[in-house]
Amino acid sequence: MSRTFVGMPPFPTAARAALADTQLRANLAHATTTIRAKRAAVVAELDDWEALRLRAAAIKDDVLLHLDEHLVRLEESLTARGAVVHWARTAEEASEVVAQVARAHGVDEVVKVKSMATQEVELNEHLAAQGISAWETDLAELIVQLGDDLPSHILVPAIHRNRAEIRAIFEREMARVGRPAPADLTDDPVRLAEAARLHLREKFLRAKVGVSGANFAVADSGTLVVVESEGNGRMCLTLPEVLVSVVGIEKVVPTWTELDVFLTLLPRSSTGERMNPYTSTWSGVTPGDGPQEVHVVLLDNGRTRALADEVGRQALRCIRCSACLNVCPVYERTGGHAYGSVYPGPIGAILNPLLKGVGHDEQTDSLPYASSLCGACFEACPVRIDIPSVLVDLRAQVVDAHRSGVPKPEALAMRAAAAAFGSGGRLAAAEQASGLAGRALDALSSLTRRGRRAGGRRLVGRLPGPGAAWTDARDLPVPPRESFRAWWKRTDGGTR
Amino acid sequence: MRVALMVTCLNDAMFPDAGKAVVTLLRRLGVDVEFPAAQTCCGQPMVNTGYLDEAVPVVRSFVRAFEGYDAVVTPSGSCAGSARHQHSIVARRSGDPGLATAVAEISPRVHELSEFLVDVLGVEDVGASFPHAVTYHPTCHSLRMLGVGDRPERLLRAVRGLRLLDLPRAEECCGFGGTFALKNADTSVAMGADKARHVRESGAEVLVAGDSSCLMHIGGLLTRQRAGVRVMHLAEVLASTEGATRAGAAR
Amino acid sequence: MSARDEILAAVRGAVATARRPVEVPPLDRPEREGDVDLFAARVADYRATVVRCPPEGVAAAIAAALPERATVVVPDGMPYAVPGAVPDAGLSSAELDATTAVVTTATVAIATTGTIVLSHGAGEGRRVLTLVPDVHVCVVRADQVVDDVPAAVRRLDPARPTTWISGPSATSDIELSRVEGVHGPRTLHVVLVGPADGTPPGAVS
Numbered sequence: 001m002s003r004t005f006v007g008m009p010p011f012p013t014a015a016r017a018a019l020a021d022t023q024l025r026a027n028l029a030h031a032t033t034t035i036r037a038k039r040a041a042v043v044a045e046l047d048d049w050e051a052l053r054l055r056a057a058a059i060k061d062d063v064l065l066h067l068d069e070h071l072v073r074l075e076e077s078l079t080a081r082g083a084v085v086h087w088a089r090t091a092e093e094a095s096e097v098v099a100q101v102a103r104a105h106g107v108d109e110v111v112k113v114k115s116m117a118t119q120e121v122e123l124n125e126h127l128a129a130q131g132i133s134a135w136e137t138d139l140a141e142l143i144v145q146l147g148d149d150l151p152s153h154i155l156v157p158a159i160h161r162n163r164a165e166i167r168a169i170f171e172r173e174m175a176r177v178g179r180p181a182p183a184d185l186t187d188d189p190v191r192l193a194e195a196a197r198l199h200l201r202e203k204f205l206r207a208k209v210g211v212s213g214a215n216f217a218v219a220d221s222g223t224l225v226v227v228e229s230e231g232n233g234r235m236c237l238t239l240p241e242v243l244v245s246v247v248g249i250e251k252v253v254p255t256w257t258e259l260d261v262f263l264t265l266l267p268r269s270s271t272g273e274r275m276n277p278y279t280s281t282w283s284g285v286t287p288g289d290g291p292q293e294v295h296v297v298l299l300d301n302g303r304t305r306a307l308a309d310e311v312g313r314q315a316l317r318c319i320r321c322s323a324c325l326n327v328c329p330v331y332e333r334t335g336g337h338a339y340g341s342v343y344p345g346p347i348g349a350i351l352n353p354l355l356k357g358v359g360h361d362e363q364t365d366s367l368p369y370a371s372s373l374c375g376a377c378f379e380a381c382p383v384r385i386d387i388p389s390v391l392v393d394l395r396a397q398v399v400d401a402h403r404s405g406v407p408k409p410e411a412l413a414m415r416a417a418a419a420a421f422g423s424g425g426r427l428a429a430a431e432q433a434s435g436l437a438g439r440a441l442d443a444l445s446s447l448t449r450r451g452r453r454a455g456g457r458r459l460v461g462r463l464p465g466p467g468a469a470w471t472d473a474r475d476l477p478v479p480p481r482e483s484f485r486a487w488w489k490r491t492d493g494g495t496r
Numbered sequence: 497m498r499v500a501l502m503v504t505c506l507n508d509a510m511f512p513d514a515g516k517a518v519v520t521l522l523r524r525l526g527v528d529v530e531f532p533a534a535q536t537c538c539g540q541p542m543v544n545t546g547y548l549d550e551a552v553p554v555v556r557s558f559v560r561a562f563e564g565y566d567a568v569v570t571p572s573g574s575c576a577g578s579a580r581h582q583h584s585i586v587a588r589r590s591g592d593p594g595l596a597t598a599v600a601e602i603s604p605r606v607h608e609l610s611e612f613l614v615d616v617l618g619v620e621d622v623g624a625s626f627p628h629a630v631t632y633h634p635t636c637h638s639l640r641m642l643g644v645g646d647r648p649e650r651l652l653r654a655v656r657g658l659r660l661l662d663l664p665r666a667e668e669c670c671g672f673g674g675t676f677a678l679k680n681a682d683t684s685v686a687m688g689a690d691k692a693r694h695v696r697e698s699g700a701e702v703l704v705a706g707d708s709s710c711l712m713h714i715g716g717l718l719t720r721q722r723a724g725v726r727v728m729h730l731a732e733v734l735a736s737t738e739g740a741t742r743a744g745a746a747r
Numbered sequence: 748m749s750a751r752d753e754i755l756a757a758v759r760g761a762v763a764t765a766r767r768p769v770e771v772p773p774l775d776r777p778e779r780e781g782d783v784d785l786f787a788a789r790v791a792d793y794r795a796t797v798v799r800c801p802p803e804g805v806a807a808a809i810a811a812a813l814p815e816r817a818t819v820v821v822p823d824g825m826p827y828a829v830p831g832a833v834p835d836a837g838l839s840s841a842e843l844d845a846t847t848a849v850v851t852t853a854t855v856a857i858a859t860t861g862t863i864v865l866s867h868g869a870g871e872g873r874r875v876l877t878l879v880p881d882v883h884v885c886v887v888r889a890d891q892v893v894d895d896v897p898a899a900v901r902r903l904d905p906a907r908p909t910t911w912i913s914g915p916s917a918t919s920d921i922e923l924s925r926v927e928g929v930h931g932p933r934t935l936h937v938v939l940v941g942p943a944d945g946t947p948p949g950a951v952s
Contacts, residue, residue, distance in 0.1 A: 016682045027922070034923045048776065055772050062769035068758040075751075081906075087751040139929065140920035156920055163921055189921040193929050200930065205840050221905035231878065231916035231931025238874045239840055249754065256905035260774055260897035263911075271919065274789065275860035275896070278931060279911035280874075286908050289873040304757035310765065329669045333686045370680060372673025372687070373544060375640035392582070395546030396589075410675075414542055418550035421505065421536040422557055431509050459719055469678040473685040474716030477510065484503050484512035488531050494519055 003150055004122055008340030010366035015334040024160050024335050031159050032325075032332045038272025039323060039380070045274070046264075056261045057384040060317035063252050064307060070219045070252045071298065077222030081284025083294040088121075088246075090301055095126035097297045098211055098244050102132050105242055107208045113226060113233040114138035115213025116154065116320050117246045117299055119342040123211070133177075134211065135203050137232035139196050146173040152336030152344060154322040155270050160335050163187040174199050200232065210240035210291065214247045215319065216262060217296075220255045223283045224296070227266055227276050237280050243291035248299050250307075250316040262319060265382035270321035302355030311393040312354045317383040318347055324377035324387060330370060339367060346377035350390045358394065359401025368394035409466070424485075431483040439481065500562055501529045502570040502579075502606065504708070505537035511708045514571050517735035518609060521624075522569070524735075525617060529569070535561035539586060540578035545675045548589040555586045559598040567605050569612040571731045573638025573706050574674075576608040581641060608638060609731055610647040610706060620650045625738040627657030631700035632730075633691070633714065635707040636669050648706055648730055655733065664694040672713035685717070692717040695725055706730045774897055781858045781892035787939055789861025793914020794927055795935040805886060805940055806830075809850055812884045812936040817847035820880065822872025826852065827886060835872055840879060848882035849932075854909075855902045856887045859895040861914070863887055863937065866907040874908055883932040885912075889941040 008014060018024060043049055063070055075085045088094035094117075102110055110127070112118065112134050124134040124145075136145040143158040144151050147169040151157030158166070167187040174181040179199045185191055212233070216225040224245055226233045237243060253259060267276040285294050307313055325331045325345030336344030340363050343351045349367040356364050368391045377387040399411070407415075420430045459475040462468065470476055482490070490496075499522070503515040522529045539554035558579070562568050570576050580603050587596040613619055632652060638644045652660050671677070671687025678684075691714055695703050703718070703725055705711050715727035748756070787797045800808040806828045813819055819832040820843065829850050838846070852870035853863040863885055865871045877883050893899050903909055916931035927933065 012680050012682065015680060019682050019686050031923045051772065051775065055774060058769055058771040062771055065762050065766050065769060067762065068755050071755065071758070087749070087754055089750045089753055093750060137930075138920070139918045143920070156923070158920060159923075161921075166921055189924050189926045192921055193918055193926040197929055201844070204930070205844060218905060223905045229916065230918045230920075230929035232929070234874070234878050234910065235930050238878055249758070256903075257900060260900040263900065264896045273913070275857070275862045275911070275913040277793075277913050277915070277917050280908070281905070281911075282908040283906055286867075289867060289908060290875070298754070300754045300757065304754060304761050307758060308761035313761075313765070329671065329687050330680075330683055334683055368546075369676065370683075372636070372669050372671055372676045372684070374636035374669030374673070376636075376667075376669065379640055392544055392546075392585075395544070396548045397546075399546035399548075410545070411547070414545065414547040414550045417537075418542060418547070418553055421539070422553035424532075424534040424536055424557070424561065427505070427508075427536045434509055466678075469681040470716075472681070473720065474688070474713060475719045476716060477712070479510055480512055482512065484508040484515040485531075485533065487512055487516065489533070493531060494516065 010362050011370040014338035018334045018338045035326045042268040074219040081222045083284040086297045088299045091121035094121045094299045095123045109133040110209040111207040111236050113212040113236045117213045204235040207240045209242045210236040212245045217251045226280045229277045238290045242293040244295040246297045269323040269382040306354035323380040327376040327380045346387045358398045365398045434479045497566045499529050500565040500568045504572045504575045514729040517731040521735040532561040538575040538578040543582045551586045552590045571609045573608045577637040577641035579606040614647045621654035624734045625656035626736045629659045629700045630702045631661045631663040631698040633705040635710045661698045661700045663698045670710045672710045688717045703727045779894040783889045786858040786892045795914045797937045799939045808938045819848045824869025843879035846880045849880045850884045855899050856892045857899045865910045882934045884936045886938045
């Protein structure tokens with residue numbers, strides 16, 4: 001994968017392009033509707049879902065507030081089990097550890113399990129710059145990689161592609177990097193999956209170095225957990241002689257027992273299954289079984305910045321299930337690319353600003369506003385991240401970061417509104433003015449919309465200037481001649 | 497019991513009929529509702545856009561207006577949510593412990609209309625008559641921030657002559673979202689267009705909701721599409737009686 | 748300062764004023780027996796095959812589950828007879844790739860989710876053994892079936908590698924349409940043994 005999210009436009013601009021893509025809209029609507037129904041069905045099977053959520057959130061909060069202690073314990077356990085522990089402050093440091101391991105073994109390729117952390121640090125690009133190919137082995141990641149594309153969903157990264165597009169990508173690109181697609185390939189998903197199986201099997205069997213992330217890291221046993229469906233994870237974790245796992249520092253759970261709740265919540269929330277096909281757990285090196293050289297890279301890359309955010313800290317509870325994406329009405333219509341990050345959707349709208357900080361670039365600053373604050377994400381989140389509250393807090397951080405500069409029209413409007421709303425008297429005066437404006441609009445509407453009315457009220461058609469954002473697609477009623485306040489005063493509360 | 501009407505800035509300036517309907521309805525139920533003239537806005541437009549400093553004077557005026565009332569009733573799930581869940585954030589920002597105390601005192605007394613009717617007054621049949629096919633959009637803040645549940649539907653089912661039709665994907669956001677409707681107008685309209693389609697599919701003559709803001713957005717799309725479906729605030733339907741059916745105001 | 752010390756210092760700085768004890772509510776679930784019928788039904792939901800038999804019928808059930816003329820590998824410590832099977836004497840990945848089937852036991856099974864868990868000791872073998880061959884026949888005893896995931900977690904030793912298997916490998920990456928059989932064994936065949944007092948033998952699905 002050579003493309004990255006660097007240089008993506010702010011959300012409203014990217015969203016406009018995505019909304020115009022009817023194929024994308026259809027793919028997304030189908031996918032999110034399907035997965036929502038599956039999730040709802042398996043969540044309803046458990047009568048203690050809310051108790052599970054509360055326990056999971058509490059476990060993660062406890063971990064986060066004592067993260068230093070848990071990380072030190074994790075390091076001790078891993079080391080005792082024969083793993084080599086590395087610490088990476090930045091994306092570059094994490095990628096360089098993997099590159100060093102590859103170089104030490106003289107390989108020019110590694111096989112990869114789908115992992116958000118390695119995507120976040122742009123590992124593949126870093127390795128490619130050193131002449132090392134990183135083969136994505138998850139089917140969707142393979143589609144994205146072969147198509148020189150970007151992932152658009154945490155769980156189903158090629159959700160924006162349909163079967164015909166995937167067939168074309170396989171036929172065009174597989175031969176370039178390994179076993180070609182079968183000559184009689186069709187766009188039947190069964191045949192496409194078979195093509196991927198054959199293409200990747202030779203890579204699995206010859207790979208010396210595997211790279212993974214981890215869904216969970218158990219501090220007191222040094223156990224890493226990878227949750228997957230296709231078996232590509234098991235291949236990468238088992239067949240190579242050397243395994244490097246890049247793990248965000250927030251992935252810690254204190255003890256093995258606490259996995260009970262997470263292994264219950266994750267599959268039901270993410271794929272809408274009672275259980276995912278395969279879960280692998282391993283603790284360092286197991287003599288005679290699997291990789292005999294095991295590295296673990298503990299990654300910060302902005303996580304300690306997020307941890308310091310009083311309101312936003314809860315985002316580090318995230319277990320990357322993507323339930324919030326699937327229920328989000330904004331994501332359903334724009335897809336993941338509009339968010340300009342490997343973390344799209346509601347969680348991406350808070351995680352990216354928390355990891356990177358606000359006030360530096362327009363794209364990141366646009367993300368907290370990429371939500372109608374409807375709250376569907378909070379309701380679906382298995383670890384109860386109050387995404388709407390974090391979004392609102394981040395919006396304040398964005399505004400505060402720009403307070404010293406030249407105020408935007410929006411800031412001036414908010415100041416004016418604050419002045420008007422600071423007293424009932426001032427507001428009454430403002431409303432009288434709006435009543436006047438209403439009369440002017442009324443006259444205007446009789447020209448622009450030929451006096452169209454609804455329920456007795458005149459409507460404003462398309463307005464020029466800032467009003468266009470509303471009226472390009474929506475009518476606006478003309479303000480009434482008399483406000484409620486004026487009516488109450490005139491009629492003494494309707495009694496005269 | 498001293499009850500204050502918090503009419504909301506949007507209803508005050510744009511949809512006074514919703515406020516008048518609350519007054520009519522509550523008087524019919526024997527509640528002598530007052531309108532504190534010092535009230536302005538709950539501050540939600542500022543808070544949800546990130547302008548916390550600008551929200552401080554607004555919340556101060558809110559507190560001044562509603563201090564001393566036993567209950568504050570408002571025809572808006574969103575503004576009730578703002579008062580109950582966001583005023584404490586603004587008070588903390590102000591650094592004024594007095595404001596924080598006043599907010600903590602008033603916030604729990606703010607009720608969205610359907611909550612006030614069902615929980616405080618204990619009524620579901622408000623004696624209304626509205627012989628029309630209606631569908632109900634549960635606005636996000638009523639549904640998920642306040643948790644009003646099926647209170648509005650219970651109230652509507654008790655209305656004489658009213659036929660309540662199912663709204664497909666009812667619980668999905670209409671796309672208004674305050675300044676989201678302007679800052680992300682394309683996405684907002686895409687969401688609203690789907691909501692408007694579902695409203696048309698419901699077969700209803702009238703779309704009812706508890707928030708004028710969402711109704712202004714959906715209604716603006718419906719009239720632009722010449723869909724022939726009116727929008728009305730829940731209060732207006734509940735205020736309607738035989739022979740005095742209110743005409744739905746355009747939104 | 749090393750990366751380690753810098754990260755740990757940043758963590759301490761980030762939570763310095765926020766540290767508080769967090770009360771973690773325990774999982775408050777009644778102890779329930781594992782429902783063997785439910786397990787069989789849930790495994791079948793994944794389009795895996797489940798065959799139930801009494802203890803004396805295991806060898807026949809295994810033989811019936813294996814494809815004709817299959818090359819079969821078994822791990823060390825396999826308690827059931829598998830005629831003609833090759834014992835795993837450190838076969839290479841390529842050799843396993845040329846092997847049709849593997850027969851193993853399991854450590855625990857989960858009724859609610861239809862999951863079998865291997866911890867790769869005696870009778871279960873190295874992880875690669877149940878990964879590369881295309882057919883996995885797994886013998887599960889009824890007394891190994893627990894109610895749900897939490898009960899399974901409590902029965903397992905974190906020091907061992909574990910593999911949790913819920914049906915054959917699958918993907919939904921293409922238009923969310925489920926395809927069974929990607930990289931792991933495309934056929935999963937569960938032989939469910941007992942209880943000894945005699946559930947009648949026969950196929951559940």
